[in-house]
Amino acid sequence: QVQLVESGGGLVQPGGSLRLSCTASGSSVRAYAMGWHRQAPGKQRELVAAIAPTGRTHYTDSVKGRFTISIDNSKNTMYLQMNSLNPDDTGVYYCKQRLTTWGQGTQVTVAS
Secondary structure, eight states, X not given: OOEEEEEOOEEEXXXXXXXXXXXXXXXXXXXXXXXXXXXXXXXXXXXXXXXXXXXXXXXXXXXXXXXXXXXXXXXXXXXXXXXXOOGGGOEEEEEEETTOOOOOOEEEEEOO
């Protein structure tokens, strides 16, 4: 049974930084491509960043240069380092692997 658990969300001021973690059990983080998605109230859920087993990464235009996706294989954990946060980054962040279901996510709120 594959389970992904997100953590690291919270309240941060504009311009601040936050690192999200996604720890997997029942599957390797290198088994399939993985990604971070976010959804703001009243907004469509969007793919923010993704990483393939090859190490290739993808970022949506709005976060390029500010967010970095990475994997620590020894901890079976995927990270999303978020810098220069702005209020538009507010939302629930979810991690996803190809065959997993949507979990609880972790709330990120960027406000002063």
